[in-house]
Amino acid sequence: MTDEASGIRTYSFLGPAGTFTEAALAQVPEARGQRWSPVRNVGEALADVVEGRSDAAMIAIENSVDGGVSTAQDALATVGGLRIVGEYLVPVDFVLVGRPGTKLEDVSLVAAHPVAYAQCLQWLTRTLPAHAHVPAASNVASAVGLLDGTSDADAAIAPPGILDHHDVELLAEQIGDNANALTRFVLVSRTVAPPPPTGADKTSLMVELPEDHPGALMEMLEQFATRGINLSLLASRPIGDALGRYRFVIDADGHVHDERMADALLGLRRFSPKVVFLGSYPRADRAVVHYPDRYSDDVFVEARDWLRGLLSGEPES
Template sequence: MQPSVSSTGAGAAPRTRLNAVTDAAPARRTYSYLGPAGTFTEAALEQVPEARGHEWRPVHNVGEALADVLDGRSDAAMIAIENSVEGGVTTTLDALATLPGLRIVGEYLVKVDFVLVAAPGTRIEDVTVVAAHPVAYAQCYGWLGEHIPAHQHVPAASNVASALGILDGSLPADAAIAAPGIVQHHELELLADGIGDNENAVTRFVLVARTVAPAPPTGADKTSLIVELPVDHAGALLELLEQFSTRGINLSLLQSRPIGDELGRYRFVLDADGHVQDERMADALLGIRRFSPRVVYLGSYPRADRRIVQYPERYADDVFVEARDWLRGLIAGEPEA
């Protein structure tokens, strides 16, 4: 490429650049999420800086979102994994346990709040039938009992479907419970906001991609696993939990899910504070692997709250390294200091 040609003399041509090379535009990425627009999942995806300006692909369910990732239609999928009121999202946990080749690369928290909406011109005094997803209805039951005590409930497939159903007439209801974002996408009458019974309700979402190496530890990380126990015997679960407790690792989630092959067989979903590259976490995973017939590593990723993981000094990385070096010295026959 030739250099720029310039001149400072009177009447000289303006500065030009010959054979300029423009930078290639960044590759366009696709993100799947539970749609359509206006869902809590969309609100979670809005928190991902690298997703802004790229293609967002609305899907109907968690299975479709994860299939998009595995089949290459999407680079990542945002899915709900835990609710502070309802607990773990079973469809998500079961899918992650049975679909190989996936990794959690981030987590995001969305405050769960609900609004009551209706077709334009509707008054709250006119409402006798309310459309709502069963989970949303359960979380707003107290408010409805106080403000619309004689109402009836019509189940809807999703929060967005409840609102769209009263607009297109597919649901026999006067009003709908939906996420607050719905009013930004559809012409609806806002009858009431903040109708959830638990003002502290939060849903945790995870961004899932194809298998990749975990990002470096930040000090504020979480590691997610799914572990199956060996043949059932007294103390089997205790043996699993001791792999973490004896290394100073706190568990923020422990939930059982049936494996499905016979009664009494369960797998356990765990969230552990720390990163797989932490010496104490790596040591715990080795311990689990020694007795578990199946361990699914879902990923190590930054915590949504960015809270630094605290642990006793005796579980610091250099303590594990020193102990390992001490053992190697014994095996090698080196004199002890």
């Protein structure tokens, strides 16, 4: 929470220091020089925000290789009073580190978080064909375990930021198998009004389908398609109260202040038993959203004015 005397704001992030989440938080201009609070999981980060211990939290929401981060998506769907206020992209690359003095040819046992291990498996197979894998609790814990004696591994796969915080030996860098891998992070605050549109915006939603019937998913998607709105993310998550019941995680191109987006939200509200608006915010890539002229704000305004004229008995021009 903000320290009233000093004006210092607090930001929660998945720690400890050196994680990809910390690298995402470093991209937030207003977070620089503020208090950064490391936490152990997404639930703790969001609880910090809801309960006032932090002003905002940075969490991973999607990976270009592994897809959506289900724990984060489910938490955003069920924890009330939250808004996404920004998104940030972090390249997912890894380094292989060891204790000081370790050489690459000495490595036979590698500690790594299972996801990181899978993303470096081709490199490991080529470079260390006889290695064995020891699962680690996190990307940073894999390296810290080498130094505090809790791991018997010879080396660890870790984020590059580990080199800024711990005295480890760099054995190899850029060992990830996908050079284009990215993780998308979102900065989450308590509920606030959306910032003004920039023209390069994204709107995030959680939408539950009504009772199961043929075409229900198509009906939901039509709310966007008939208004010229592109979806950059559509993923299903089980609601958990019964088999076959799902909510959909949606990222739509545009801002809630856009007439076409506002109209789509009204349609979703009429259609769905539950719509969770997570926020409209600038896209991380700053790519301007393009759409056909027939879906411009002026077209929606003119249509409403036309209908008002009909209802008031005005002669048609």
